[in-house]
Amino acid sequence: MLVLEDVHTHYGKIEALHGVSVEVNKGEIVSLIGANGAGKTTLLMTVCGNPQASSGRVILEGRDITREPTAKIMRSGIAIVPEGRRIFSGLTVEENLYMGGFFNDKADNRKTLDYVYELFPRLKERELQRAGTMSGGEQQMLAIGRALMSKPRMIILDEPSLGLAPIIIQQIFEIIGQLRDQGITVFLVEQNAHQALNLADRGYVLETGRIRLQDTGKNLLANPDVQNAYLGG
Amino acid sequence: MAANTLKHALFCAVVTLVIAYPILGLNLEAEGINVTLAGADTSTVISVIAAAIVVFLFQLFRENILSALKSIPSPLPKTQKEPMAENKRARIESWVLTGIVILALFWPFFVSRGSVDLATLVLIYIMLALGLNVVVGLAGLLDLGYVAFYAVGAYTFALLSQYAGVSFWVALPIGACLAALFGFTLGFPVLRLRGDYLAIVTLGFGEIIRILLNNWTALTGGPNGVGGIPDPTLFGMEFGRRVKEEGNVSFHETFGIAYSGEHKVIFLYLIALVLAVFTALVIRRFMRMPVGRSWEALREDEIAARSLGLSRTAVKLSAFTIGAFFAGFAGTVFASKQGFISPESFVFLESAIILAIVVLGGMGSQIGVVLAAIAVTILPELAREFSEYRMLIFGAAMVLMMIWRPQGLMPVRRIHIPLRKQE
Numbered sequence: 001m002l003v004l005e006d007v008h009t010h011y012g013k014i015e016a017l018h019g020v021s022v023e024v025n026k027g028e029i030v031s032l033i034g035a036n037g038a039g040k041t042t043l044l045m046t047v048c049g050n051p052q053a054s055s056g057r058v059i060l061e062g063r064d065i066t067r068e069p070t071a072k073i074m075r076s077g078i079a080i081v082p083e084g085r086r087i088f089s090g091l092t093v094e095e096n097l098y099m100g101g102f103f104n105d106k107a108d109n110r111k112t113l114d115y116v117y118e119l120f121p122r123l124k125e126r127e128l129q130r131a132g133t134m135s136g137g138e139q140q141m142l143a144i145g146r147a148l149m150s151k152p153r154m155i156i157l158d159e160p161s162l163g164l165a166p167i168i169i170q171q172i173f174e175i176i177g178q179l180r181d182q183g184i185t186v187f188l189v190e191q192n193a194h195q196a197l198n199l200a201d202r203g204y205v206l207e208t209g210r211i212r213l214q215d216t217g218k219n220l221l222a223n224p225d226v227q228n229a230y231l232g233g
Numbered sequence: 234m235a236a237n238t239l240k241h242a243l244f245c246a247v248v249t250l251v252i253a254y255p256i257l258g259l260n261l262e263a264e265g266i267n268v269t270l271a272g273a274d275t276s277t278v279i280s281v282i283a284a285a286i287v288v289f290l291f292q293l294f295r296e297n298i299l300s301a302l303k304s305i306p307s308p309l310p311k312t313q314k315e316p317m318a319e320n321k322r323a324r325i326e327s328w329v330l331t332g333i334v335i336l337a338l339f340w341p342f343f344v345s346r347g348s349v350d351l352a353t354l355v356l357i358y359i360m361l362a363l364g365l366n367v368v369v370g371l372a373g374l375l376d377l378g379y380v381a382f383y384a385v386g387a388y389t390f391a392l393l394s395q396y397a398g399v400s401f402w403v404a405l406p407i408g409a410c411l412a413a414l415f416g417f418t419l420g421f422p423v424l425r426l427r428g429d430y431l432a433i434v435t436l437g438f439g440e441i442i443r444i445l446l447n448n449w450t451a452l453t454g455g456p457n458g459v460g461g462i463p464d465p466t467l468f469g470m471e472f473g474r475r476v477k478e479e480g481n482v483s484f485h486e487t488f489g490i491a492y493s494g495e496h497k498v499i500f501l502y503l504i505a506l507v508l509a510v511f512t513a514l515v516i517r518r519f520m521r522m523p524v525g526r527s528w529e530a531l532r533e534d535e536i537a538a539r540s541l542g543l544s545r546t547a548v549k550l551s552a553f554t555i556g557a558f559f560a561g562f563a564g565t566v567f568a569s570k571q572g573f574i575s576p577e578s579f580v581f582l583e584s585a586i587i588l589a590i591v592v593l594g595g596m597g598s599q600i601g602v603v604l605a606a607i608a609v610t611i612l613p614e615l616a617r618e619f620s621e622y623r624m625l626i627f628g629a630a631m632v633l634m635m636i637w638r639p640q641g642l643m644p645v646r647r648i649h650i651p652l653r654k655q656e
Contacts, residue, residue, distance in 0.1 A: 048540070074542035086537035088530055099530050100541055102523060150541065 001026045001154055001185045002047065002078075007056035009039075009046045016042045018209040019056065024154070029176065029186040031196040031217065033230055034206035040189045041083055043206065044158055048080060049073050061153075075103055079152035083159050085143040089132025093123055096131050096142055100149030109149065116145040119175060137168035144175065154185040161192045173199055193230035197221045205230070242292035246285045253281045330600075337506055341499045349495075349502050351614055353570055356505035357563045359606040360512045362590040363599065364559030367516060369588065370597035370645070371525065372552035373532030375432040377584055378419075378439025382412040382557040384579035386564020388446060391459040391574050401465035401569050409561035415442075416557025420550040427535070439584055447576040458575025462568050464497055465504055472497035505566050512559050513599055519555065520599075528552050529597075593634055595641025604642050 002024040009017040016039050024030045034040050046053050047060075049070040058066045065073050074080070079100075088096050097116060101109040117124040120141040126134060131142055140160055147155055157176065161169040173195055180186055190196035197203050200217035205226060213220065220226050258273025258281060273281070291298065341349040361383060368376045389408035393399035399407070423434050446453050453459065464472055470484040484500075485492040519525045530538040531548045539545055568574050586609060594605030612630060616623045634642075 050539070069544070070539055071542050071544035071547075074540060080540045082536055082540050086534045086540070088533035088537065090533050091529065095526070099526060099538075102527070102541055102543065146541070 001061060002187065003057075003059040004043070004047070005057045005059070007043075007046055007053045007058060009042055009051060010054045011042075011051065015054075016209055017046065017053075020206070020209070020211055022204055022211065024185060024187050026185055027180065027183060028201040029180050029188060029199055031188045031190060031200035031203040032206055033190055033193040033196055033203065035230075036191070037208075038206045039209045040206055041158060042209075044080065044156055044187075044189055047073075047078075047156065075150075077151075077153040078156065079147035079150050079154075080156040081140075081143045081147045081158060081160060084162065085136075085139045087131045087139050087142050087146065089130065091131055092128050093126045093131050093134070093142055094128065096146050097123075097149050100146035101151075104149075104151065108151070112149050112151055116148055119148070119178070120145055137164050137171070140164060140168070140172060141175075144172070148179075152184065154187065155179065156187045156189070158189050159191060160188075161190060161195070169195065193226070194221070197226075238293060238295075242289050245292045246289035249285045249288045250281065253284060254278075257281060334506075334510055338503070341502050346495050346498055349498050350570075351611065353498070353502045353505045353566075355607055355610045356502070356509045357567050357570070358587070358590065358610050359509045359603050360505075360559055360563035360566070361587045362594065362602045362606045363509075363512050363516055364556045364563070365587050366591050366594075366597065366599065366602050367519070367528070367559075368552050368556035369591050370602075371520065371532065372528040372549065374423075374549065374552060375428065376435045376553075376556070377432045377581075377588065378435035378437070378442075379556070379560060379587055380579045380581070380584040381419075381439040381442035382416055382560035383564040383567070383583070384442055384446060384576075385412040385415050385557075386561030387568040387574050387578070388453065388459070388564075389561070390565045390568045391462050392452065394463055395459055395461070400463065401565070405562065405565045408565040409558050412561025412564065413554045413558035416553040416555075416560075417550055419557075420553040423553075424546055424549055436581070436584075439579075439581060443576050443579050446579070454575075456575060456577070458573055458577070460573040462572050462574070464572070465501065465569055467500060472500055501566070501570050505570075508562055508566060512562065513603070516555075516559070517599060524548075524551055589631060593631070593641060595644040598641065598643050598645035601641050601643030601645070608642075 002022075004020055004022040006019045006021055007017055008015060008019055020039075020043060022030075022032070022043070032040055032043065045051065047058055049065065049068055053066050056066070057064055060073070060076060060078060063076070065076070088099060091099070094113075097113055098109065101112055104112070122138055123141055123145055126138065131139065134142065144155075144157070144160065160172050160176070164172070169192065176186055176188065177199060188196055188200065197217045197220050203213075203215065203217045203220045204211050205213040205220065213223065213226065215223070221231070254273065258277050260271045260273075261268050262271045341352070361379070364382075365376065365379045368374050368379070386408040389411050390399075390401065390404040393404050393407065419435070419438050423431050426434055447456055449455070466472070466481060467484060470487055471481045472484050483492075484496055527538065527543050527548045528551075530541070530543065531545070535545065538548070567578070571578070590605045590609050591602055593609065594601035594603070609627075613623050613627055616626050619626060
């Protein structure tokens with residue numbers, strides 16, 4: 001589905017990713033964990049083409065997207081839930097969702113909207129409310145719902161648990177599991193290593209711009225190095 | 234506490250004295266070739282001192298006065314009444330607006346020539362403000378050089394008529410499109426910029442256009458401006474006393490009525506009215522279309538908008554281009570109304586005033602912007618009796634306005650478009 005081959009990314013002269021190779025297969029949940037500043041978000045942004053990789057290749061469904069503009073990449077069956085939710089706070093919930101399906105036709109959008117409301121009944125209740133007035137958990141649901149509106153084959157989530165209460169995190173992770181069951185490939189980037197690895201089919205550990213470990217989620221959870229560094233011993 | 238208040242009140246009174254005396258009291262008088270400074274006469278001195286005393290007392294008893302003011306019941310008490318249903322409200326609104334437009338069509342036949350002239354100016358500002366509203370209010374791009382596009386529209390008509398004898402109706406679309414082209418061109422270098430940086434670049438652009446017009450004497454006549462811009466014609470009928478161009482006939486002779494200078498003024502007003510309504514309707518249409526939504530999305534969160542596959546380039550350029558287009562429209566009408574234009578008409582203050590209209594009206598709100606355009610244009614005219622204090626009053630009004638109603642005269646009520654049919 002998504003393959004990164006020896007990707008290097010620079011911010012100006014500083015290299016943030018030193019040759020990262022990641023593979024996400026169709027239908028799986030892959031988690032990427034790492035400490036602050038390890039380059040997790042940079043890796044995602046490179047996939048989206050902002051900034052573009054300075055060398056290496058990013059391949060989406062067999063197509064080389066390394067040099068494609070962000071707008072084009074984001075219209076090719078891939079959706080991202082950005083870090084910190086980034087909903088349109090002045091727009092209503094419904095309008096936010098509508099923006100997610102901007103490039104689909106109206107009939108499609110109506111169907112997808114029903115599907116999203118089914119997934120998050122909470123959003124249906126808040127349909128006409130300004131998105132900025134909702135709680136953090138609801139906003140995160142909206143951000144995921146908005147990403148789903150484009151009917152993606154693959155969804156990338158950047159720290160969906162950021163700043164949320166444990167019970168809400170639990171709910172969000174359950175939904176992520178459901179998405180996989182419905183055939184959507186999930187690439188999950190998290191600091192909340194325990195839950196992310198628990199849910200994942202496979203996982204990667206990123207450290208200062210390099211992949212340190214890769215294994216199945218269960219094996220990584222059991223790995224003493226991972227336990228020491230990311231799971232509080 | 235009391236000592237502090239006293240100190241503060243004294244300080245305010247002294248500031249009042251220090252500022253008011255030189256401004257109101259001192260006069261420059263010419264005696265032969267020398268200029269001497271004359272002191273204030275007694276009545277001015279007394280009123281300045283009285284003003285200082287008022288300021289002193291107000292500051293001293295500020296708390297009491299303000300709390301007394303608060304206890305006065307508001308004329309609009311909060312009620313439990315539910316707001317009107319949205320569709321009902323929209324229907325009433327559209328009826329009222331249609332009524333106002335129809336009234337505006339007949340209004341000039343009953344009032345003085347001066348009022349009609351002023352109303353034409355108001356309509357030009359409405360067009361400008363509606364256009365800038367797209368850029369600033371909807372797309373959230375702070376543009377301080379908007380007057381440049383206005384200048385492009387005006388000069389396009391002026392120069393085309395001077396060098397090619399092009400008439401108003403031909404120049405109108407050309408001027409608007411050329412302004413749009415300038416907007417498009419300006420859009421490119423500023424794509425990556427936001428907020429303050431964007432404001433500075435657009436400010437520079439506005440100045441570049443003005444200075445270019447000022448210095449390209451061979452083409453634009455420089456500071457002397459371009460004169461003799463023809464009035465618009467009605468199906469080949471001219472409004473002057475004598476026909477200027479061959480093949481045209483004059484309006485009053487065709488209809489067999491006596492010549493009157495008012496015909497032309499009213500005709501210009503009607504053109505401006507039609508164009509302003511056209512502008513409002515087109516932009517309203519845009520606001521309801523996906524492109525309008527994408528402007529708002531970009532304003533709310535650029536990263537999120539891009540993550541959904543919106544192209545930053547396309548969204549920003551469309552906003553700039555459409556905004557500039559309507560400025561070009563307004564410019565053409567302005568050139569025709571004035572008959573003479575010079576770079577003097579397109580200084581930074583104009584940009585600032587148009588921006589002030591958009592902010593005062595409530596960013597993104599069309600009705601608010603129209604109201605603010607009326608207020609901002611007419612207020613200085615009404616205050617003409619105070620001649621040199623006009624701008625002072627104007628400034629004070631704006632400061633007060635922003636304190637009491639920071640959201641604008643009529644803040645935007647977002648148009649809700651249901652995706653699904655409401656059951």
